[in-house]
Amino acid sequence: MNVKKFFELAKEKGLSDCQIQISKSKSTDIGIFRKEIDSYTISDSQSIKACGIYNGKFASCTTNRLDKNAFEFLINGIIDAATVSEKEESVDLFEGSEKYHKKNVFNPALAEFPIEKKIELLFQIEKDILASDPRVSEVETVSYRETESSSAFYSSKGLKLSQKRNLFTLVAGAVGKQGEETKTAYNFFYGNDFSKVDEKKFVKELIDELLPQFGGTQCKAAKYPTVLRYDIFSSFVGYFIASASADEVQRHTSFLGDKLHQKVASKKITISERPLDKNPFFTYFDDEGVATYNKDIVKGGVLETFLYNRETAKKDGVSTTGNGYWAGSKIGTDTGFIKVKQGKKSFEEMIAPIKEGVYITDIAGLGTGMNSTTGNFSCQASGYMIRDGKVAEPLNLITLSGNLLKMFADVKDIDKQDAIQSSINCPDVFIKKMSIGGK
């Protein structure tokens, strides 16, 4: 698209400054079920997000209808939104950071790797899951999704930035039956280097997740020393970090609001945002065109910084932290790749001192069970008892309840688990005590 025309039209209609972000995305999804390709989905889509300043007010508009009227639609949308806006102050558009740390994280080899080989692997995974144990009754899904996305950013201040990435996700789900009991388990693998898929390991992890669940019961409702597996802990870290958003803090609705430079977690907890790490989550500029950088958010249990976009930074008289990302129709706050610093112990060493405790390996319903303003939460969970320092019998249909601040303060130990399973990379953690609901 000719973005010059957008800027010309914007100027003609009275916008003092504006920016435009054009995103393109292509994807292929393949799902197999009972030895056949069950679903095949391909997509090719584009969208434009635009914002600008009209009569001193900042506003935005978005579309994916990229026809000849798109620019007019966007600019009129900005004007209409700015006209009714009652925000007391608006920020100027950004002129650009001094330095950007651009890296090429796009792996052309991913798309070049033959699709037939990828499909072959899916069938092999399905076959190996079914053959692994007679209790595996069905392979719910084996699916592969590959996406290629690019984003180009232009502003009337002359800033031009772009990035391109690709990523694949491999997902498998198995159903197991033993007597009247039905259990499910899933495994995921992310990346942009297909050669890193270890099929045998992937299947083994799935089966190891599925089979030990049989015979699960409820424990007695009580407070127990609790170990959260890395993937479960990462969900809680996501909510914790979201509360460091300056936007929530300035509106007095964050439980971290009055805690800058204070202890908000156990000294074992260090949480960093690392958007410049070379992995599929790499991003070197935010949606305001600000250069991102690696930083500690919580260091040794102390809250080091809030997360700012340009507007919230202006309010607090500080610099933006490069965390301005689109949230619906406005620039909100978000983070890139997050890493929680590992400990030195193995999982076995970490749980060795626990006489009677609970090890949580699955949760459900946290999205609706979390009050992100207060940090109070309650959700469905399953896992295992820990007895005399070892993982023991399975637990099913229990609840896990707590408060994020208390939970992070009560982290007694962390292990050295280091698997990039999502954009939040965590070790396993041992929490002194948490409320477990059951019998």
Added chain:
Amino acid sequence: MISKSLALKVLNAALETGGDYAEIYVEDTKTNAVSLENGKVETSSRNESYGAGIRILNGFRSAYGYTSDLSEKSLLALAKSLAASYQGERKITVKSLTKQRVKVLNKIDQPLASVPTTEKIEVLKEAYSIIHESDPRIVRVITGFSDYHTDIEIFNAEGEEGKQFNNFQERGRMTMLAFASDGEKMETYFSGPARFAGWGYFKNELDWRKEAKTVAEKVIMMLGADECPSGRFPVVITNGWGGVLFHEACGHPLEASATAKGLSCFSGCIGQQIASPLVSAYDDGTIPNEWGSNNLDDEGVPTKKNMLIKDGICVGFMVDRLNGRRLGMEPNGTARRQSFHYEPTSRMSNTYIAAGKDDPEQIIKDTKLGVYVTNFGGGSVNPATGEFNFSASEAYIIRDGKVCEPVRGCTLIGTGKDVLMNIDRVGKDLALGQGMCGAASGYIPVDVGQPTIRLKEITVGGRGGELK
């Protein structure tokens, strides 16, 4: 949005390699949203989502693709790419497309997009004032209004004579979120009345002033609530939005997307008892102007009132075209999707437990010790195991048949089969509540519903220790 001649070309390109059904779903959704923070307009936005999805079925297989480029070149390229996923000979050549009559079940008085933003802002400002002025402990109020107008064009064919359907959806939602603080604790309370309706409903029928007062009262009341106890005990669930229990525990596992592949705890259960004999349940996409209603589904099948459970016996599923083939059942107007980015599949619309005979007050009077749940955050389910959870954002302890102190932060968990069999009282006060449901074909508006019901016993999780 695309011409009939282009649609014909695209369908025939899609069917070139042996597909036995092809479909083009064209969508143009215009969204307007305005949000006020403490009575001042914070954001006002407009969005347009425009594109098409093409689907080819071949037996039990499906190929789906979408694009935001509706040019002939783009649509034909997409159809050919999808057709290339099959290796067969053409079975069908579509010769004609006939426009079908679509019965409009949901009448719109004044289109929401035609209402000036300033008029919506006026309502939102008054709602803010009502909430804010109720109590000095209310420290933050977010009020908002969103409207969505979608024009849909579906072309499909499974023989020489194809069909064309034109449909529209017009939905609006008013949202009120209050935050209250006593200096130490903070609580929130949300209300989001929504309808498939025009402005007339929101202006004249919805008592949003009363709703705003309720939001203010509830957020203050919850500020003083204790933590919910945990354990297994009787639970009475209020009417309306309480139906999220049935939605999660039973609705999702009765969708053909789960039952057809044998992956649901209710697969093969038609004719079997899956609930207490007191329970009958429906999915009804035809209720005029309800949030989850539609004139026809996203495969062009008219919506219906589908009975799912009759006196505890499973009598039906929600069935889309593809999973209907797997089940040997006819599609029943329940194929839905968030947008052209998603392939349609069977989903709920307005799903509810039918009214029973009990007086709701008597149900509480007959409960010695338990919890009365009156508002919910939502929930989720694993259809294969039937294990579900839902979080209660407002609840009370019942002692000796009386509603006592409020409690917060509780989660109810169980399996669909157990919980449905455990319903021992069903009230006569059926009501519906509105929410958003997320699953394979995206986020869609749904109504959940039920009368007041009682569960003999269910696992409740909270931080308040033992129930006394």
